[in-house]
Amino acid sequence: MRAILSLVVAIVLSGRFARAENEIRDVFHSTPINSLSVGQASLFDPNTGELTVEDANTVLKGLLPNVGTKDTFVIHILRWKTIPKDPSALAIDQQHWYVLQAGDKTWGDDDFSKNNRIFGAGKIFFVYFHLNAPNGAMYTVDYTLQATHKTPAYLLHLGQLLNIALTKGNLPAGTTNTFWDYREFDGVPVPSDMDMSGEVFPADGSASITIDKQAFDNEGKYHIDFSVGVPIVKLSDLRYVSASNTLVPATVTREKLFGLFNYYFQPVDIKASGLSWWPHAVAGVALGSRPLQKSLIGVGWGPTLANFYFGLLLNTQPMPQGSACGDTLPSSLPSGTVLKNKTCPQFGFGLNISAGSILDSLTKKK
Numbered sequence: 001m002r003a004i005l006s007l008v009v010a011i012v013l014s015g016r017f018a019r020a021e022n023e024i025r026d027v028f029h030s031t032p033i034n035s036l037s038v039g040q041a042s043l044f045d046p047n048t049g050e051l052t053v054e055d056a057n058t059v060l061k062g063l064l065p066n067v068g069t070k071d072t073f074v075i076h077i078l079r080w081k082t083i084p085k086d087p088s089a090l091a092i093d094q095q096h097w098y099v100l101q102a103g104d105k106t107w108g109d110d111d112f113s114k115n116n117r118i119f120g121a122g123k124i125f126f127v128y129f130h131l132n133a134p135n136g137a138m139y140t141v142d143y144t145l146q147a148t149h150k151t152p153a154y155l156l157h158l159g160q161l162l163n164i165a166l167t168k169g170n171l172p173a174g175t176t177n178t179f180w181d182y183r184e185f186d187g188v189p190v191p192s193d194m195d196m197s198g199e200v201f202p203a204d205g206s207a208s209i210t211i212d213k214q215a216f217d218n219e220g221k222y223h224i225d226f227s228v229g230v231p232i233v234k235l236s237d238l239r240y241v242s243a244s245n246t247l248v249p250a251t252v253t254r255e256k257l258f259g260l261f262n263y264y265f266q267p268v269d270i271k272a273s274g275l276s277w278w279p280h281a282v283a284g285v286a287l288g289s290r291p292l293q294k295s296l297i298g299v300g301w302g303p304t305l306a307n308f309y310f311g312l313l314l315n316t317q318p319m320p321q322g323s324a325c326g327d328t329l330p331s332s333l334p335s336g337t338v339l340k341n342k343t344c345p346q347f348g349f350g351l352n353i354s355a356g357s358i359l360d361s362l363t364k365k366k
Contacts, residue, residue: 069103120220
């Protein structure tokens, strides 16, 4: 059984992603000469340069009226420092990186400014804004996008699962000293780990100024995932973890676990812990030494990384000929008793949890 599982994962990983080991590196060379209007510049916080989701949508629609409803934007805001003794000197005051999914009304503040999450975009629209540029300062700027293809999250989860089995408005016009420019980065591999970095080159030949690098996770939502089912019989089988506000198994024993395949009718972010209101289908087999003797078909519901499953458990076990499901068998059987495999349906209920967390628990036991 171990050999078969090893062969399966090798075929899946090598065949499906043999061509996926690629990356791109693209440099955007720009001279900041496009000025925002007074009204557009007023959308930025005058002290920090920060931008809200609503104002980002407003300014981008004004600058790029042909923005599509599903276009993904990476935004960099740089605010220059005011130096009274040298008004034309260049020194960075503050920087901010944002991600905006145009037209997505559910895109919240965390999506915009904290999560650094892009959902499977093969084309990225990059826009920069340089605020409070010193009068008389001349410079160019290079922004570099580097994206490296990676294995999809659901296949990583499958690998973890197999490791368990195999181991024990109109704005006013006018110009400002706030400049902007944009570039489309096309052919970005999906899924990928993506970095954006930059460097400013003053025209007077002085030392270049490095822009803070920002990492982004560019991976879409999926219909499928792999996880571990932990049967629950009583409340004491559960333990509450206040740090993550989730329920976890009180103890983990590999022989009692199920390897589960999850199918989501609506694609979900399988790397996030958010609640999906849609139930999803689950099916799987036991991870013990005889996996095909126990199989499960049911539904799951709850947060993506840890939810409950319930459904039909098919338990196949050797029983004396003529025995019925539910019969209590004696501890010892008479010599010569003929045993036959019998499949008995039962109700199955438990936690559907990420394979990685279970693998960590089993590893710590060693």
